[in-house]
Every structure is written in structure tokens, then in C-alpha cells.
Amino acid sequence: MxxxxxxxxxxxxxxxxxxxxxxxxxxxxxxxxxxxxxxxxxxxxxxxxxxxxxxxxxxxxxxxxxxxxxxxxKISEKAAMPFVTELCQMIASPDRLLPGGYLYMTDILGNPSIVQKAGKIIASAYANTDIDVVMTVATKGIPLAYAVATQLNVPVVIVRRDTKVTEGSTVSINYVSGSTKRIQTMVLSKRSLSEGSKVLIVDDFMKAGGTINGMISMLEEFKAKVAGIAVLVESEEKIEERLINDYLSLVQLENVDEKEKTINVKVGNFFKA
Missing domain, CATH: 1.10.10.10 (Winged helix-like DNA-binding domain superfamily/Winged helix DNA-binding domain)
Structure with missing residues (x-):
């Protein structure tokens, strides 16, 4: 034909x-x-x-x-900025406020169009980086991780809070939550990663970075390497210590005032990289 x-x-x-x-x-x-x-x-x-x-x-x-x-x-800054600006406006809506100063994000992370666009922008930053695997932690970061991995044409590895019989033997580590200072556990199947794998860590939200720091520790157990760290939203609220310094974010959450019902948001450091 x-x-x-x-x-x-x-x-x-x-x-x-x-x-x-x-x-x-x-x-x-x-x-x-x-x-x-x-x-x-x-x-x-x-x-x-x-x-x-x-x-x-x-x-x-x-x-x-x-x-x-x-x-x-390869998404240009000119092409990415309108989407990220609109995302900031969505996140800044007072209707998202939940008791305790938390934000409702399920509608955003459950919207395929939004997640795919965010995934393309993040993947664009690592298009020329040698990456074997995208890693995230269950559960909310999974859609974003798959969106990024699709554009990079690599598999996704999911770190979980508890073991599942379908994953066989696992590696388990304890880590300190950056915001609550509690000792928590994460597990990963031994079959998930090969030694020396270059891993891009992707998550939906980062405050102090304790969870991401835990994933870095997990990679050390597998003798794998961190190729990059990217988050959809990072919190810029005052914290004692930021455990992660080298990362990309699409949105920065400056502060949340539960009493005044205001959420201050700006574009992330992606555009400063």
C-alpha cells in the first residue's frame, strides 16, 4: 500500500x-x-x-x-507557563482548604488532562538525562509518576507503606518524616530495581522532604542512583529543615491561612532551573 x-x-x-x-x-x-x-x-x-x-x-x-x-x-517555558499559572490558580482556590490546613488535591491528581500535561513538563526537564526508572510512593503520586514515565519511555517503581504478597520478597527501611518527625516504614520489592539503576523520583507534594529522603535511602539499599527529583507542589511554609535541596517543582505553596481562608501560591523553581 x-x-x-x-x-x-x-x-x-x-x-x-x-x-x-x-x-x-x-x-x-x-x-x-x-x-x-x-x-x-x-x-x-x-x-x-x-x-x-x-x-x-x-x-x-x-x-x-x-x-x-x-x-x-521538550516543552518550552513559553508553552509551559500558561498551564502552570492556571494550575496555581486552581490550587489557590479557598474551596480546597480542609481542616488542619490541608489541601484537597484529588480532583487535580485524578484529572488525566492535568496530570498528562504536568508529566510532559517534568519529563521535558529530564529528556536528555540517562534514566532507567521513575520511582514514587503510593498512592497520590502514582498518576503523575506514570505520566512522566510515559514520556521518558521507562517503567514505574512504586514504594509502599506495607508489604503485598504479590510482590514477593521485599526490602524494608525506616525513615523519619520531615514534618511530623515520626518514624515510618517503606518497602519495595527486591525485583523492582536492578543494581546501578538511574532513578528519577517523582512525587505529588513535598514539605520537608522526609518521604523523598526515605526513597533516597531505599535506593542506597539497591545500590541505585538518584538521577533527579521532581514534585508537582512544594510547600514553602517555614519548616525547621529542608531535607532535600536539589529538586524541581512546578508549583510553590507559600502559605495557608486557615482562619482567613487564603492559599498563596506561585510558580515553582522549574522556571528558574
Whole structure:
């Protein structure tokens, strides 16, 4: 079957978006569309230009017999800022206040459109970083972790608070919660990580960073490495000690006044990185 150029461009674009950070040979596309490699190269040049102009991503061309093209998500600051600004406005709504100064976030973390957009922006920051696995802790950070992992084309590893029989043998560690100073436990299946894995830690919310610090300790047990740390929201309220310093955030929660029913929010350090 012979494809028209417009059909090739649409199908090729869709294939690349579905296979991020995967090397695709020109031969594969040539055989897929029964087209000459020269025609495929011209099509890829068009897609590359459009991706970069629209702030969608980049196409890396790798020369040689084993070469091809590789798509990586790359969201420009100009493209990301409107979404993050709108996210700040959503989080700042007084209706989110819960007793004790907590915020209701389930609607945001349960919205596929919001989570996918946030995942693309976070993944964009690590598109050129060598990452084998995305790690998060159960439960609210799971959708965001999968959104990021989808764009980086890597698996997700979930640290849990208790053991599950379906995960086999586990490694268990104790860690100190950064905000409450309580000793807590987290467990991870021994089959989840290979020694030397490069791990991107993703979480929905960070206050002092105790949970993330616990995940770092867990990685040490597996002799794995931290490739990066990213959170959707970080709290900037006064705390005794921030346990994590090197991280990216999309939103900064400055303070919550339960009495006045106000939530002050600003864009995170992602745009300062």
C-alpha cells in the first residue's frame, strides 16, 4: 500500500509521539510506508521543524548504519507557563482548604488532562538525562509518576507503606518524616530495581522532604542512583529543615491561612532551573 505524503506525516508523527526516546531507523519508516529513505528524511525534517517551533519536542538524528531518529519531549517555558499559572490558580482556590490546613488535591491528581500535561513538563526537564526508572510512593503520586514515565519511555517503581504478597520478597527501611518527625516504614520489592539503576523520583507534594529522603535511602539499599527529583507542589511554609535541596517543582505553596481562608501560591523553581 502506497501512502500519500500527508498520511505519512500524520502516521509518522503519531508513531514518534507514542515511542519517545526510542531510536527508530529510517529503514523501518521506509518499509512501513513503501517509500524511499530520501522521502522519509524530508518528512522527518518537516516534523522536526514543526515540533521545535511549537514547543512540542525535538528529533535527534543519529547517523550510521544503526542510526535513525529519536523523539524527546521538550516543552518550552513559553508553552509551559500558561498551564502552570492556571494550575496555581486552581490550587489557590479557598474551596480546597480542609481542616488542619490541608489541601484537597484529588480532583487535580485524578484529572488525566492535568496530570498528562504536568508529566510532559517534568519529563521535558529530564529528556536528555540517562534514566532507567521513575520511582514514587503510593498512592497520590502514582498518576503523575506514570505520566512522566510515559514520556521518558521507562517503567514505574512504586514504594509502599506495607508489604503485598504479590510482590514477593521485599526490602524494608525506616525513615523519619520531615514534618511530623515520626518514624515510618517503606518497602519495595527486591525485583523492582536492578543494581546501578538511574532513578528519577517523582512525587505529588513535598514539605520537608522526609518521604523523598526515605526513597533516597531505599535506593542506597539497591545500590541505585538518584538521577533527579521532581514534585508537582512544594510547600514553602517555614519548616525547621529542608531535607532535600536539589529538586524541581512546578508549583510553590507559600502559605495557608486557615482562619482567613487564603492559599498563596506561585510558580515553582522549574522556571528558574
Amino acid at each position: 502506497k501512502f500519500r505524503r500527508s498520511e505519512r506525516l500524520i502516521d509518522m508523527t503519531n508513531y514518534l509521539l507514542d515511542h519517545p526516546r526510542q531510536l527508530v531507523s529510517l529503514t523501518f519508516f521506509a518499509e512501513r510506508y513503501s517509500s524511499a529513505k530520501s522521502s522519509i528524511s524530508e518528512d522527518l525534517a518537516i516534523i522536526k521543524e514543526t515540533f521545535e517551533e511549537r514547543g512540542i519536542g525535538t528529533l535527534q538524528t543519529i547517523a550510521g548504519a544503526a542510526g535513525g531518529v529519536k523523539y524527546s519531549v
